[in-house]
Amino acid sequence: MIRNAIRRWAVVAVAVPVAAAGVRKVSQTMEARRGQSKATRMLHNAAGQAQRMFGHKPKRNRLRFGR
Numbered sequence: 001m002i003r004n005a006i007r008r009w010a011v012v013a014v015a016v017p018v019a020a021a022g023v024r025k026v027s028q029t030m031e032a033r034r035g036q037s038k039a040t041r042m043l044h045n046a047a048g049q050a051q052r053m054f055g056h057k058p059k060r061n062r063l064r065f066g067r
Helices: 002-034 038-054
Strands: none
Touching: 002 038
16 A cells, blocks of 8 residues: 555656656657647647646746736
8 A cells, every 4th residue: 555655656756747848848849840830839738737737836926916
């Protein structure tokens, strides 16, 4: 039971952010070669979503009032 919890933690803490970074890099490489497309936007959004769900939370912009 402890092993399963450690394995799950390792996947969430390490593998998901690394995969998100890899997807973001692939998206940037494709965009640099062929220009922006629906596929590159979708990859970039998926990487951002994975980072928001499992990675570090982005810092809040303190200059935006009312949001």
